[in-house]
Amino acid sequence: xxxxxxxxxxxxxxxxxxxxxxxxxxxxxxxxxxxxxxxxxxxxxxxxxxxxxxxxxxxxxxxxxxxxxxxxxxxxxxxxxxxxxxxxxxxxxxxxxxxxxxxxxxxxxxxxxxxxxxxxxxxxxxxxxxxxxxxxxxxxxxxxxxxxxxxxxxxxxxxxxxxxxxxxxxxxxxxxxxxxxxxxxxxxxxxxxxxxxxxxxxxxxxxxxxxxxxxxxxxxxxxxxxxxxxxxxxxxxxxxxxxxxxxxxxxxxxxxxxxxxxxxxxxxxxxxxxxxxxxxxxxxxxxxxxxxxxxxxxxxxxxxxxxxxxxxxxxxxxxxx
Amino acid sequence: xxxxxxxxxxxxxxxxxxxxxxxxxxxxxxxxxxxxxxxxxxxxxxxxxxxxxxxxxxxxxxxxxxxxxxxxxxxxxxxxxxxxxxxxxxxxxxxxxxxxxxxxxxxxxxxxxxxxxxxxxxxxxxxxxxxxxxxxxxxxxxxxxxxxxxxxxxxxxxxxxxxxxxxxxxxxxxxxxxxxxxxxxxxxxxxxxxxxxxxxxxxxxxxxxxxxxxxxxxxxxxxxxxxxxxxxxxxxxxxxxxxxxxxxxxxxxxxxxxxxxxxxxxxxxxxxxxxxxxxxxxxxxxxxxxxxxxxxxxxxxxxxxxxxxxxxxxxxxxxxxxxxxxxxxxxxxxxxxxxxxxxxxxxxxxxxxxxxxxxxxxxxxxxxxxxxxxxxxxxxxxxxxxxxxxxxxxxxxxxxxxxxxxxxxxxxxxxxxxxxxxxxxxxxxxxxxxxxxxxxxxxxxxx
Numbered sequence: 001x002x003x004x005x006x007x008x009x010x011x012x013x014x015x016x017x018x019x020x021x022x023x024x025x026x027x028x029x030x031x032x033x034x035x036x037x038x039x040x041x042x043x044x045x046x047x048x049x050x051x052x053x054x055x056x057x058x059x060x061x062x063x064x065x066x067x068x069x070x071x072x073x074x075x076x077x078x079x080x081x082x083x084x085x086x087x088x089x090x091x092x093x094x095x096x097x098x099x100x101x102x103x104x105x106x107x108x109x110x111x112x113x114x115x116x117x118x119x120x121x122x123x124x125x126x127x128x129x130x131x132x133x134x135x136x137x138x139x140x141x142x143x144x145x146x147x148x149x150x151x152x153x154x155x156x157x158x159x160x161x162x163x164x165x166x167x168x169x170x171x172x173x174x175x176x177x178x179x180x181x182x183x184x185x186x187x188x189x190x191x192x193x194x195x196x197x198x199x200x201x202x203x204x205x206x207x208x209x210x211x212x213x214x215x216x217x218x219x220x221x222x223x224x225x226x227x228x229x230x231x232x233x234x235x236x237x238x239x240x241x242x243x244x245x246x247x248x249x250x251x252x253x254x255x256x257x258x259x260x261x262x263x264x265x266x267x268x269x270x271x272x273x274x275x276x277x278x279x280x281x282x283x284x285x286x287x288x289x290x291x292x293x294x295x296x297x298x299x300x301x302x303x304x305x306x307x308x309x310x311x312x313x314x315x316x317x318x319x320x321x
Numbered sequence: 322x323x324x325x326x327x328x329x330x331x332x333x334x335x336x337x338x339x340x341x342x343x344x345x346x347x348x349x350x351x352x353x354x355x356x357x358x359x360x361x362x363x364x365x366x367x368x369x370x371x372x373x374x375x376x377x378x379x380x381x382x383x384x385x386x387x388x389x390x391x392x393x394x395x396x397x398x399x400x401x402x403x404x405x406x407x408x409x410x411x412x413x414x415x416x417x418x419x420x421x422x423x424x425x426x427x428x429x430x431x432x433x434x435x436x437x438x439x440x441x442x443x444x445x446x447x448x449x450x451x452x453x454x455x456x457x458x459x460x461x462x463x464x465x466x467x468x469x470x471x472x473x474x475x476x477x478x479x480x481x482x483x484x485x486x487x488x489x490x491x492x493x494x495x496x497x498x499x500x501x502x503x504x505x506x507x508x509x510x511x512x513x514x515x516x517x518x519x520x521x522x523x524x525x526x527x528x529x530x531x532x533x534x535x536x537x538x539x540x541x542x543x544x545x546x547x548x549x550x551x552x553x554x555x556x557x558x559x560x561x562x563x564x565x566x567x568x569x570x571x572x573x574x575x576x577x578x579x580x581x582x583x584x585x586x587x588x589x590x591x592x593x594x595x596x597x598x599x600x601x602x603x604x605x606x607x608x609x610x611x612x613x614x615x616x617x618x619x620x621x622x623x624x625x626x627x628x629x630x631x632x633x634x635x636x637x638x639x640x641x642x643x644x645x646x647x648x649x650x651x652x653x654x655x656x657x658x659x660x661x662x663x664x665x666x667x668x669x670x671x672x673x674x675x676x677x678x679x680x681x682x683x684x685x686x687x688x689x690x691x692x693x694x695x696x697x698x699x700x701x702x703x704x705x706x707x708x709x710x711x712x713x714x715x716x717x718x719x720x721x722x723x724x725x726x727x728x729x730x731x732x733x734x735x736x737x738x739x740x741x742x743x744x745x746x747x748x749x750x751x752x753x754x755x756x757x758x759x760x761x762x763x764x765x766x767x768x
Contacts, residue, residue: 060761149518
């Protein structure tokens, strides 16, 4: 009715809607031109390589000679014959299963502490974030020395408490737990995200809960965590993606430290062989790019499925205001 | 009259066009490299230590001012370090691109055969023949490292193999010549602290990734070069892995020796250099390395101990520095001239003397001044004279074998598999890998 009236009021001109569409069309081309550098970059440096890797996953390809189609042979071999692939997948799954919840819990704990109004809070926050900006190679070499069975500071502390030294990086039993514990070193960004989320929790909810007699633990359990649940979900998914793709730490720790016969960055008996490390070995040391591309796509499918599952069931534990 | 008024729409349009065309404009404005008289060569080297980089830069400058000037070639040496993982992924991916360097130098032999078989590097047969490079000029073992698959693939700057180093502060007597003598002395010099930690080892057979070299000392070999086939699951190879188990029991488990070995981070060196083990396999480069690290270690060098019926003086080649010609090199002829210069007797000696390495050319090694300036190299020259060297494996699936054999050694020393089981598994997997490789690379003459 309003539209009809406006048309009647201006009989010689286009309707509002048609004018708006013409305006949009007129600005579409400049808009596209404006973002064309990004579009070209995305097509050339992201979409094209992604599509190429999918194609290569069905080929025998060494980067120099033309790819030879092998159908699903790469995938069949990975699941049927390659025990290092299965070992790497299992190790990575265990690593993600334990490191992600551990990192979330520790990060949340420290975020809650860093949210308190304490003297020097800014310094504490910087200190907790600092490890995240140290290069991972430097961290790896540092931890090789700290975790050393003989004389490493961690074992010095353990022995001071009366326990036996733990062969963190040289034992098939302890190498994966060492990696899991080491993942806590990089929780700085997770803490920052939790801190940001904590600022958004309405103060009056805490006041109301306190009036009802809630103590600190009840406040955390019944107010903070539900209100922070979207942020927890975000950190869970991001953490899971990062954990399933972990590369730098195991590569450094089990290359620099490796006693004995290895050097394939998998730790003793390949107990800490991670998926991305094995992918790297296959691609860049064995020159089997097609096979490595198949591994990459399998990892993508796993991560995609898990992320989708987390989002799908998130409404059961995520509270949105 | 045409309106000159600037509206939001016109401003947006102009900004969009400007934003889209600026990159293209920038690209066209960048002037192409001016046509210089000299052909510019890009040379990648991993030599980033003060001594090595100094030698490489000196040699490159000399080439540029002599042969380079004469032939109109100018070499730009780029130092591209290889991380401690001994991996050449940066070189590999660069060689596949249009921006490939013209010459690459390696610090190791490991990727060379696979590079050759997969087409990353090209043979230099015609260039080698043109400058008169002949097989008889080289030590046979060195020649076999550059001549395989029916072609010459590059030139060596130096090559390495291990001898037995004895820490004389721990053992001052005669070095062991047989495996049994080594075992007896190793047991004598193995010590534990009160907590049961291994604090000194007589000998660790699998130290420094040299484990798989020990099969030669038992008369074994993983690859028959003449027949061009793998010989993995043989009794001699099983024998050396069985011998490893003696040391596993001596230490009270593989974990203990790994704990000792990792007490010195690999970036610093190894436990022999820091006096924690009596005997070790080390290369001819160790004396120079000890000097660089200012480590005070008293040692002697002798041939590796051998099992009965194996010739004393047998050793396995460790590797070497090579100069290679990438397939995508833009100036292969000029690059070959540079490779020939760097791999010549003079070029090789310039490197080998400060770095304490073995030159591949007999005339260089037999030059009296070489031994005069580097007397500690004598045991290696004596071993070369014995001529019982096991060459590196000239198979393109060697990188796969390395990973499998690492795993197999772990399986045996952690007592998860017997030596026979572990070797049979490796042999089967390598057979499958070779079959796949042959199917996709029918032109490769290697195997």
